[in-house]
Amino acid sequence: MIQLLTPEGELVESAPQQYRDIAASLTDDELRGFYRDLVLTRRFDAEATALQRQGELGLWASLLGQEAAQVGSGRALRPQDYAFPTYREHGVAWCRGVDPVNLMGMFRGVNHGGWDPNDKNFHLYTIIIGAQTLHATGYAMGVQRDGAVGTGDPDRDTAVIAYFGDGATSQGDVSEALVFAGVNNSPVVFFCQNNQFAISEPNEKQTRAPLYHRARGFGFPGLRVDGNDILAVYAVTKVALDAARSGEGPSFIEAFTYRMGAHTTSDDPTKYRLSAEVERWKLRDPIERLKAWLAHEGKADRAFFDAIAKEADDLGADVRARCIALPDPAGTDMFEYVYGEDHPVMVAEREEFTAYQSSFEGAH
Amino acid sequence: MGDATTATTAASTANYPVNSTMAKAITTGLRASMERDPKVILMGEDIGKLGGVFRVTEGLQKDFGEDRVVDTPLAEAGIMGTAVGLALRGYRPVVEIQFDGFVYPAFDHIVSTIAKMRARSLGHVELPIVVRIPFGGGIGAVEHHSESNEAYFAHTAGLRVVVCSNPHDAHWMIQQAIECRDPVIFYEPKRRYWDKGEIGPAPSRGLFEAATVRPGTDVTVLAYGPMVRTTLQAAQAAEEEGTSLEVIDLRSLSPLDMDVILESVRRTGRCIVVHEASTFLGLGAELAAQIQEKCFYSLEAPVLRVGGYNVPYPQSRIEEDFLPDLDRVLDAVDRLMAH
Numbered sequence A: 001m002i003q004l005l006t007p008e009g010e011l012v013e014s015a016p017q018q019y020r021d022i023a024a025s026l027t028d029d030e031l032r033g034f035y036r037d038l039v040l041t042r043r044f045d046a047e048a049t050a051l052q053r054q055g056e057l058g059l060w061a062s063l064l065g066q067e068a069a070q071v072g073s074g075r076a077l078r079p080q081d082y083a084f085p086t087y088r089e090h091g092v093a094w095c096r097g098v099d100p101v102n103l104m105g106m107f108r109g110v111n112h113g114g115w116d117p118n119d120k121n122f123h124l125y126t127i128i129i130g131a132q133t134l135h136a137t138g139y140a141m142g143v144q145r146d147g148a149v150g151t152g153d154p155d156r157d158t159a160v161i162a163y164f165g166d167g168a169t170s171q172g173d174v175s176e177a178l179v180f181a182g183v184n185n186s187p188v189v190f191f192c193q194n195n196q197f198a199i200s201e202p203n204e205k206q207t208r209a210p211l212y213h214r215a216r217g218f219g220f221p222g223l224r225v226d227g228n229d230i231l232a233v234y235a236v237t238k239v240a241l242d243a244a245r246s247g248e249g250p251s252f253i254e255a256f257t258y259r260m261g262a263h264t265t266s267d268d269p270t271k272y273r274l275s276a277e278v279e280r281w282k283l284r285d286p287i288e289r290l291k292a293w294l295a296h297e298g299k300a301d302r303a304f305f306d307a308i309a310k311e312a313d314d315l316g317a318d319v320r321a322r323c324i325a326l327p328d329p330a331g332t333d334m335f336e337y338v339y340g341e342d343h344p345v346m347v348a349e350r351e352e353f354t355a356y357q358s359s360f361e362g363a364h
Numbered sequence B: 001m002g003d004a005t006t007a008t009t010a011a012s013t014a015n016y017p018v019n020s021t022m023a024k025a026i027t028t029g030l031r032a033s034m035e036r037d038p039k040v041i042l043m044g045e046d047i048g049k050l051g052g053v054f055r056v057t058e059g060l061q062k063d064f065g066e067d068r069v070v071d072t073p074l075a076e077a078g079i080m081g082t083a084v085g086l087a088l089r090g091y092r093p094v095v096e097i098q099f100d101g102f103v104y105p106a107f108d109h110i111v112s113t114i115a116k117m118r119a120r121s122l123g124h125v126e127l128p129i130v131v132r133i134p135f136g137g138g139i140g141a142v143e144h145h146s147e148s149n150e151a152y153f154a155h156t157a158g159l160r161v162v163v164c165s166n167p168h169d170a171h172w173m174i175q176q177a178i179e180c181r182d183p184v185i186f187y188e189p190k191r192r193y194w195d196k197g198e199i200g201p202a203p204s205r206g207l208f209e210a211a212t213v214r215p216g217t218d219v220t221v222l223a224y225g226p227m228v229r230t231t232l233q234a235a236q237a238a239e240e241e242g243t244s245l246e247v248i249d250l251r252s253l254s255p256l257d258m259d260v261i262l263e264s265v266r267r268t269g270r271c272i273v274v275h276e277a278s279t280f281l282g283l284g285a286e287l288a289a290q291i292q293e294k295c296f297y298s299l300e301a302p303v304l305r306v307g308g309y310n311v312p313y314p315q316s317r318i319e320e321d322f323l324p325d326l327d328r329v330l331d332a333v334d335r336l337m338a339h
């Protein structure tokens, strides 16, 4: 497992030089930026959980514990790259510049996604487990056809990243995505967040071998990285994305992490896992690790950490206010976007619906 | 093994009636089938330790072991394909699909293999697989968790499709489905899981028979699953306005119990079909066609359909606009009575 920072926040001298060099090249501003991303992501995620508890969201899938895996990989992306998320990639969305309130729309039930994926090159959340890995691969095949790999132009060469969970690796779609990416040598990075659980089912129910071993059978490299170590995640993802952009093809990253919270707000993890295990993983917290290192190296001081804490609370309040203010859709919205061209059934039913609704007007 | 068209009798010695939610009525039904037949095994995602996301299989893994209540890998195609193999080896797999919208990866095995195996093998091979699907909306869920996809399966010859609507039926129908020699798609209306009711002793009604749940004289209303309760409420309201609705709970969508349906429509001369699924090519389309073919001269008015609009299931904030409710049923009643 690739690790650059120990849970105590000390540099791992024995880590591969290639990755240590990448971490060493990060400026203090960038490193402080990582810390800020981690804290702000955790903060709005916590706010969303609270909003669900108060009935403002129907559901929320928390990323608690997975911040480093998401921010580390998300910050390795360039603007022209494209990310295909599951439903839990709030930290990646943050790095892409998607407004957190937009992420909440589907959990509040005002839309099924609602942001324009091409605006920030961040696809809509995909709930169908594993499906997006194929979509990412197809997108990467398009990138190849556009000649946007291996030109040497850093603003043109493009990589695609597909996010998925440990459970998702069991889906046929994921294996098929690995097949397609392999035979086409497509510029796609398969980024698996192994948070140890698929709802209640632990890794043993999904696989006998470490997940990253799979890549080899499909003909491309795979590795496991400490998913709670943002420096290591950033470094390995950057190498993989650079390889993809330069035409070297796909790779597979298993970010070894832990889902600290419930699967979603509907879940009760006490039914299937021990709290002692959760306590053990608390000691590997991704934010504390970076903070300890930054402080020790003198790259950030108390005033900086306090300012970020304040910014986080402001973000929480802002997100809350704007989430609650999200306008409810009109009933007719269900007809609006289904077809690009006129469809007689749609037209007739929208009229019928409108007439029916207006028959209630003044009835109360 | 028993014929599914007759009542399951082995469990009738148990102490009935009992009060139960619909979810628990299925749990106890599964338990009875597993006790009776050691070949019955349950497969699905999160059904073991967790007891399923709706807790329908709660406690069963503890009592029957991990070989008979299997937490499968997260792969619906894999679950369904291996269920085929297990059935070939003489087991009776009962597969849980976590939510309606997640059955599609398994669709190929269901329609291409499971539905056709008996015919292909000239009757030598039977695949008595039951696929349990919590279905329908009204629970404020995100995408893919509120669908009514029964028409896809009812459209496929070789499958039988049934839907329970109350604890008593759920308890007995699941046992009958497991005893059936043919594959059965077993729909469970998830928004009614927590409805309570009495489970009576083993019924004489066969799995594929409809039930007249409220007799009436003016309009026959055909419903199933979640819409049975809605329709019964509408019948109550209609009665206060002087219109008598006969409510039939179809229970089986393939086959359809046309004898019961036609007898009723011949008497009332009017018919409404109610379902959550979109009306276009839904069950209502088949029912309306058969009714006009078989009792055209008894009809006083066209057969009407009340169902979901022909759009993807909408975001939860407007799902009540999509779903048929009491008012929409009554609106259809008014339109019919105007004839």
Ligand SMILES: Cc1ncc(C[n+]2csc(CCOP(=O)(O)OP(=O)(O)O)c2C)c(N)n1
Residues within 6 Å of the ligand: A086, A088, A127, A128, A129, A164, A165, A166, A167, A168, A169, A195, A197, A198, A199, A259, A263, B045, B074, B076, B098, B102, B105
């Ligand atoms: C095709 C499909 N089947 C089942 C589900 C229900 N479901 C939602 S999340 C989940 C577990 C996913 O686990 P994993 O891939 O490890 O991702 P994580 O939730 O841990 O991030 C399941 C079974 C689904 N969304 N899609």
Ligand SMILES: [Mg+2]
Residues within 6 Å of the ligand: A165, A166, A167, A193, A194, A195, A196, A197, A198, A199
């Ligand atoms: Mg997982």
